[in-house]
Amino acid sequence: DAMVIQNPRYQVTQFGKPVTLSCSQTLNHNVMYWYQQKSSQAPKLLFHYYDKDFNNEADTPDNFQSRRPNTSFCFLDIRSPGLGDAAMYLCATSMGLAGGRDEQFFGPGTRLTVL
Amino acid sequence: AQSVTQPDIHITVSEGASLELRCNYSYGATPYLFWYVQSPGQGLQLLLKYFSGDTLVQGIKGFEAEFKRSQSSFNLRKPSVHWSDAAEYFCAFMDSNYQLIWGAGTKLIIKP
Numbered sequence: 001d002a003m004v005i006q007n008p009r010y011q012v013t014q015f016g017k018p019v020t021l022s023c024s025q026t027l028n029h030n031v032m033y034w035y036q037q038k039s040s041q042a043p044k045l046l047f048h049y050y051d052k053d054f055n056n057e058a059d060t061p062d063n064f065q066s067r068r069p070n071t072s073f074c075f076l077d078i079r080s081p082g083l084g085d086a087a088m089y090l091c092a093t094s095m096g097l098a099g100g101r102d103e104q105f106f107g108p109g110t111r112l113t114v115l
Numbered sequence: 116a117q118s119v120t121q122p123d124i125h126i127t128v129s130e131g132a133s134l135e136l137r138c139n140y141s142y143g144a145t146p147y148l149f150w151y152v153q154s155p156g157q158g159l160q161l162l163l164k165y166f167s168g169d170t171l172v173q174g175i176k177g178f179e180a181e182f183k184r185s186q187s188s189f190n191l192r193k194p195s196v197h198w199s200d201a202a203e204y205f206c207a208f209m210d211s212n213y214q215l216i217w218g219a220g221t222k223l224i225i226k227p
Contacts (some may be wrong), residue, residue, distance in 0.1 A: 004158075006158075031213055040203070040220070040222070041219070041220070042205060042217035042218065042219055042220055043159070043205075043215075043217060045214060045215070048213065048214075050213065088156075090158055090159065092159075094213060096213060101147055101166050101209075102147070102209055102213060103149070103161065103164060104161075104209075104215060105161075106151075106158040106159040106160070107158050108157060108158040109156075109157065109158045111156065
């Protein structure tokens, strides 16, 4: 089945220790997104790629970086995690159809714990 | 300003009772609207979407939603809820920059 896969599902890191979360998709979608979601809140968009074009949200901290080496994979790097970065990180994809007539498909998320 | 309002943070419904979750949006163009459901610790699953055409849209798991342009609303309904429907429900629309504008979510609690 075509899908969005996130690894690992649970990640524990130490304060200040870099961590990388991964996302892969078999949907061959043009757009990939990274969201941060804290408990009982809506997802917050961190950045997205349209193909190789990177789009950073204005309020995404510099501590967060992303890489998309090819269509299928996208990575979220947190350079120096703080306690406030503990959250669920969701990857999503969409075809990127013009005008917003588009649908995002979500992965199961990675739960990040910062000790 | 673009926004989605879900006025109910929590809703408690008895199993077997009907459900309506409210959603209002503010957007200067034709909205492409979505309802997503999220079970605890899980990702988001699309319940249904409205792009155009019939304003009553059917989704998965027996859900439906009605788009009312005059009221800027896209309320979600289900005639009879099951315990497995307990989850958080998010209303959203896609803007022209491929970004979803989200409501704050409504947590649905099912009473046995």
